[in-house]
Amino acid sequence: MxxxxxxxxxxxxxxxxxxxxxxxxxxxxxxxxxxxxxxxxxxxxxxxxxxxxxxxxxxxxxxxxxxxxxxxxxxxxxxxxxxxxxxxxxxxxxxxxxxxxxxxxxxxxxxxxxxxxxxSGYASATIECGPIAIDTSSREAFVNGHEITLSRKEYELLQLFVMQPMKVHPRDKIEALLSSDTHVVESNALEVHVHNLRKKLGQRELIETIRGVGYRLRCKN
Amino acid sequence: MxxxxxxxxxxxxxxxxxxxxxxxxxxxxxxxxxxxxxxxxxxxxxxxxxxxxxxxxxxxxxxxxxxxxxxxxxxxxxxxxxxxxxxxxxxxxxxxxxxxxxxxxxxxxxxxxxxxxxxSGYASATIECGPIAIDTSSREAFVNGHEITLSRKEYELLQLFVMQPMKVHPRDKIEALLSSDTHVVESNALEVHVHNLRKKLGQRELIETIRGVGYRLRCKN
DNA sequence: AATTTATCTTAAGAAATATTTAAGAAAACC
DNA sequence: GGTTTTCTTAAATATTTCTTAAGATAAATT
Missing domain, CATH: 3.40.50.2300 (Response regulator)
Incomplete structure (x- = not known):
C-alpha cells in the first residue's frame, strides 16, 4: 500500500x-x-x-x-x-x-x-477485533456478524476500544473523550456505559477491567 | 532515563x-x-x-x-x-x-x-529483566512469556525493580513510592506486597532481601 | 546457644474500587 | 408539545486490594 x-x-x-x-x-x-x-x-x-x-x-x-x-x-x-x-x-x-x-x-x-x-468500492469501513466489528462510516456494530444497537456514547466507547485493542485506556482519558465538558467530578457515568456495553456485547469478559487504571478490549487479532 | x-x-x-x-x-x-x-x-x-x-x-x-x-x-x-x-x-x-x-x-x-x-519506533514499551518483562503502557507483566495478573501496588513495585535492576531499593524509598501518604509509621505492608509479588513471580529468589536496607531485583541484564 | 532483631507468612478485617439497579434529567425524535 | 430514547446520578451490592496484627522463621548479636 x-x-x-x-x-x-x-x-x-x-x-x-x-x-x-x-x-x-x-x-x-x-x-x-x-x-x-x-x-x-x-x-x-x-x-x-x-x-x-x-x-x-x-x-x-x-x-x-x-x-x-x-x-x-x-x-x-x-x-x-x-x-x-x-x-x-x-x-x-x-x-x-x-x-x-x-x-x-x-x-x-x-x-x-x-x-x-x-x-475501495466495497465501501464498508469496517474494523474487526475478534468477534466484534464496527463500521466507522455507518456507525454500526456487530458481534459474531449480528448487528447490535448502540447508543452514541456506547458506540464511541466501542470504537475507541476496537481502534486500539489490547491497549489499556485510562478512565480519565475515556471520560475526556466521552464528555465534551472540560471537567466532570465524581461520576460513575463511564462505569454505567461500560456496563451497558458489556451487556449488549454479550460476552462480558471482552472488556477487561484494569483496576485503578481503566479498561481494555481483549481480543486476539 | x-x-x-x-x-x-x-x-x-x-x-x-x-x-x-x-x-x-x-x-x-x-x-x-x-x-x-x-x-x-x-x-x-x-x-x-x-x-x-x-x-x-x-x-x-x-x-x-x-x-x-x-x-x-x-x-x-x-x-x-x-x-x-x-x-x-x-x-x-x-x-x-x-x-x-x-x-x-x-x-x-x-x-x-x-x-x-x-x-524508539513505537516498539512496545516493554522492559525486560531476566525472565521478567513488563509493558509500561498496558501495565502487563510477564514471567517467561506468560502473563501474570498484578494488583496496582504489586505492579508498581515490580516496575520499580525492573527499571533499576540490581539496584538496592531502601525500604523507606519504596514505601514512599507505594503510599501516597506522606508518613506511614510501623507497618509491614511493604513486606506483604513483596511476599505476594514473589509468590506471583514464582521464582522467590528473584527479589533479594538486603537485610536492614531494602530489596533488589536479581537478574543478569 | 540463647537472645535480640528483622523479615516472612498467614489470615482476617478495613478500605478502596467496580458493578449493578433504578429513577430522574436531558436530549433527541416525531 | 408530547413521546421516546439516552445520559447521568445516586445508592446498594459485590469484588478486589490493602493494611493490620500476630505468630513463625531466619539472620545477626551477645
Whole structure:
C-alpha cells in the first residue's frame, strides 16, 4: 500500500515511517508543502498523511491545492491538539480524517486502513477485533456478524476500544473523550456505559477491567 | 532515563525534579537558557523539558538553536500561554509535545514516556529483566512469556525493580513510592506486597532481601 | 546457644474500587 | 408539545486490594 507522508518534524516523521513500514505500508516521506504538491501530482499513492505545521506552505493550502487538481485519495491530517474549530475547516477543505498529536501509531494505522477500505468500492469501513466489528462510516456494530444497537456514547466507547485493542485506556482519558465538558467530578457515568456495553456485547469478559487504571478490549487479532 | 530540565522557577522546578525522580527519571536541572544549550551539546540525555519563560534567552530560540545543532532528542515544552497559534510555532521549531502550566506531574511523566516510546519506533514499551518483562503502557507483566495478573501496588513495585535492576531499593524509598501518604509509621505492608509479588513471580529468589536496607531485583541484564 | 532483631507468612478485617439497579434529567425524535 | 430514547446520578451490592496484627522463621548479636 503506497502512502505519502508529509511531515517536517524529524522525530515524528521517522517514528511514523518506521511504524507504518512495519504495518505493510510503503512510505514516501517528504518534508515540505512544495514537495508534497509535486508528489501528489504524480498520483501514485493510495493514501496520504499531511501535517498541518509545515515550514513553507500552510497545510490547509496544500490540502486545497491538491484537491483542486482532482487528487481524490484519502488524506488524514495531523494537527496540534485541541484545534477543534480548525478541524471543521479541514474536513471542508477535503480532509477525510484527522488525528491530534501526540498519537499512537496503532490507531493511525487502523484509521488509515479504515479510510482505504471506505474508498475501495466495497465501501464498508469496517474494523474487526475478534468477534466484534464496527463500521466507522455507518456507525454500526456487530458481534459474531449480528448487528447490535448502540447508543452514541456506547458506540464511541466501542470504537475507541476496537481502534486500539489490547491497549489499556485510562478512565480519565475515556471520560475526556466521552464528555465534551472540560471537567466532570465524581461520576460513575463511564462505569454505567461500560456496563451497558458489556451487556449488549454479550460476552462480558471482552472488556477487561484494569483496576485503578481503566479498561481494555481483549481480543486476539 | 536521563532527563534535562530547563526551568528558572524554583518552586516549579523543584516539584518537577522530585516528581520525576520518583518516577525513575534521572533529572539534571538547569535554570538558564545558556546552561541549557551547553548541556544539550553534551548529548547525553534521553529527553528534555524546556520552559519557555527563561530569564536570559527566549525558550523558542533555545529550541531552534539546539535543533540546528542536530540535537534530536524529544523535547517537551512548558508554556503558560495556551494559545494554539504559539503551539504550532513551537512544534515547527522542533518541539515534540507541550504542556500548559499548571499541570499534573503524572501526566507529565506519562507524556515523557510516550515521547520516549515514539522515538524508539513505537516498539512496545516493554522492559525486560531476566525472565521478567513488563509493558509500561498496558501495565502487563510477564514471567517467561506468560502473563501474570498484578494488583496496582504489586505492579508498581515490580516496575520499580525492573527499571533499576540490581539496584538496592531502601525500604523507606519504596514505601514512599507505594503510599501516597506522606508518613506511614510501623507497618509491614511493604513486606506483604513483596511476599505476594514473589509468590506471583514464582521464582522467590528473584527479589533479594538486603537485610536492614531494602530489596533488589536479581537478574543478569 | 540463647537472645535480640528483622523479615516472612498467614489470615482476617478495613478500605478502596467496580458493578449493578433504578429513577430522574436531558436530549433527541416525531 | 408530547413521546421516546439516552445520559447521568445516586445508592446498594459485590469484588478486589490493602493494611493490620500476630505468630513463625531466619539472620545477626551477645
Amino acid at each position: 503506497q502512502l505519502l507522508l508529509v511531515e517536517d518534524n524529524q522525530t515524528l516523521g521517522q517514528a511514523v515511517e518506521i511504524g507504518l513500514s512495519q504495518r505493510q505500508f510503503t512510505v514516501t516521506w517528504v518534508r515540505t508543502g512544495a514537495a508534497a504538491i509535486s508528489n501528489f501530482n504524480r498520483q501514485e499513492y493510495d493514501v496520504a498523511i499531511l501535517d498541518l505545521g509545515l515550514p513553507d506552505i500552510d497545510g490547509e493550502r496544500v490540502l486545497q491545492s491538491i484537491r483542486k487538481k482532482g487528487v481524490d485519495i484519502p488524506i488524514l491530517v495531523l494537527t496540534a491538539r485541541d484545534q477543534t474549530s480548525d478541524i471543521i475547516h479541514l474536513l471542508d477543505a477535503g480532509a477525510d480524517d484527522f488525528m491530534t498529536k501526540p498519537f499512537d501509531v496503532n490507531e493511525l494505522a487502523a484509521r488509515l486502513r479504515a479510510l482505504l477500505r471506505r474508498r | 536521563q532527563l534535562l530540565l530547563v526551568e528558572d522557577n524554583q518552586t516549579l522546578g523543584q516539584a518537577v525534579e522530585i516528581g520525576l525522580s520518583q518516577r525513575q527519571f534521572t533529572v539534571t536541572w538547569v535554570r538558564t537558557g545558556a546552561a541549557a544549550i551547553s548541556n544539550f551539546n553534551r548529548q547525553e540525555y534521553d529527553v528534555a523539558i524546556l520552559d519557555l519563560g527563561l530569564p536570559d534567552i527566549d525558550g523558542e530560540r533555545v529550541l531552534q538553536s539546539i535543533r540546528k545543532k542536530g540535537v534530536d532528542i524529544p523535547i517537551l515544552v512548558l508554556t503558560a500561554r495556551d494559545q494554539t497559534s504559539d503551539i504550532i510555532h513551537l512544534l515547527d521549531a522542533g518541539a515534540d509535545d507541550f504542556m500548559t502550566k499548571p499541570f499534573d506531574v503524572n501526566e507529565l511523566a506519562a507524556r515523557l514516556r510516550a515521547l520516549l516510546r515514539r522515538r
